[in-house]
Amino acid sequence: MLRIFPSTLFFLVIIVTLSLLCQATNNNGWVTDAHATFYGDLKGNETMYGACGYQDLHKQGYGLNTAALSTALFNHGLACGSCYEIQCINSKWCKPGTIQITATNFCPPNFTKTTDIWCNPPQKHFDLTEKMFLHIAVYQAGVVPVQYRRVPCVKRGGIKFLLQGNQGWLLVLVFNVAGAGDVNNVKIKASNSNNWVQMSRNWGQNWQVIQNLVGQGLSFQVTTSDGKMVQSDNVVPPNWQFGQTFEGKNF
Known part of the structure; x- marks a missing residue:
């Protein structure tokens, strides 16, 4: 009779876990255990607004190269603005080549269904625009690995x-971010102060500060998930108005 001691069992668990991780991620950084579907139409009429706060993906520069992420990838909105390369694999419906998209929305789970549960945790899933899906797979597929x-x-x-x-309350949508793309910290400085003030995430990539900053010039520090920071000094003039968009430096 084969006896397995606790220490041996521990190492077996570690080996199996590492083996599964190696199967899911290859040497080029590809994660293989994911799926993709599509929504909307070829004109992208359903790409406006979303859980990241972007208000018009066409006007704000994202276009149709976007996707809604499942719970496992969306990470409570922290993934908003991150970019991914995607390739269809292991299906007769696949087309050659890859696409690159920006995460701009959330694909919500549906726990009332037993089928079509691609966005339910723990599944990694990308809900693409129809145009982007058709770059990597044929329409009839519907869903592909x-x-x-x-x-x-x-x-x-x-x-x-x-x-x-x-x-009394300033809400700033930060978008068109290069590099890592996903912002995890924003600070603001008014022209009548030398101090940088920490902003808090309201939702998606909307950042807020509870102060009256009307009539003051504004500067921003934006830090992405890779720890890099870019500072835009006096990017907003003192005569700014709500609803206006201003452009700073990029990574």
Whole structure:
């Protein structure tokens, strides 16, 4: 009779776990245990607004190269703005080549269904625009297995700051972020002060500060998930108004 001691069992568990991780991620950074579907139409009529706070993906520079992420990838909104390369694999419906997309929305789970549960945890899933899906698979597939990996975001121009709120509360949508793409810290400095003030995440990539900053010039420090920071000094003039967008530096 074969006896397995506790220490031996522990090492067996470690070996199996490492083996599974190696199967899911290959040497080029690809994660292979994911799927993709699509929504909307070829014109992207359903790409406006979403859980990241971006208000018009066409006007704000994201276009149709976007995706809604499942719970496992969305990470409570922290993934907003991150960029991915995606490739269809292991299906007769696949087309050659890859696509690159920006995470701009959330694909919510549906726990009332026993089928079509691609966005339920713990599944890694990308709900693409129809145009992007058709770059990697045929329409009839509906859903295909994919592999994906994080890639640097390439954006035109600088980081954009959309100012919203009221006299006692400033809400800033930060978008068009290059590099890592996903912002995890924002600070603001008014022209009548030398101090940088910490902003808090309201939702998605909307950042807030409870102060009356009307009539003051504004500067921003934006830090992404890789720890890099870019500072845009006096990017907003003192005569700014709510609803206006201003452009700063980019990574």
